[in-house]
Amino acid sequence: MENCLFCKIIDKSIPSDIVYENDNLLAFNDINPEAPVHVLIIPKIHIPTLNDLKKEHVGLLGELVFTAGILAKKLGIDKDGYRTNFNCNDAGGQTVYHIHLHLLGGRHFSWPPG
Numbered sequence: 001m002e003n004c005l006f007c008k009i010i011d012k013s014i015p016s017d018i019v020y021e022n023d024n025l026l027a028f029n030d031i032n033p034e035a036p037v038h039v040l041i042i043p044k045i046h047i048p049t050l051n052d053l054k055k056e057h058v059g060l061l062g063e064l065v066f067t068a069g070i071l072a073k074k075l076g077i078d079k080d081g082y083r084t085n086f087n088c089n090d091a092g093g094q095t096v097y098h099i100h101l102h103l104l105g106g107r108h109f110s111w112p113p114g
Contacts, residue, residue: 006042006098019075024060025067027103036106037075037082041067048097050088064101077105 008014010026020027030038041064072078082105087093
């Protein structure tokens, strides 16, 4: 999508602090972190929201979650704990309409969030 911020990061027309990349995914530090570690993990194909997922995306979704675990170890937050989440649509807190998994760590999180 030509106006998608994350698609522009994927094609490198907008710089980002990339922490991981493979053929299917890109992970980079969030520019407005909510924790000492705040990485966004995104698919390289444009899928606007979780509502737009199709059955053929199931493996890709699993790869996003699996990669979060790998990055948690790499970034040293695996032992103390971390949070992962997807936001969906405006009321769910989604601001960029390209699915992305937040990986947050380096501080204590409470439930409910806030």
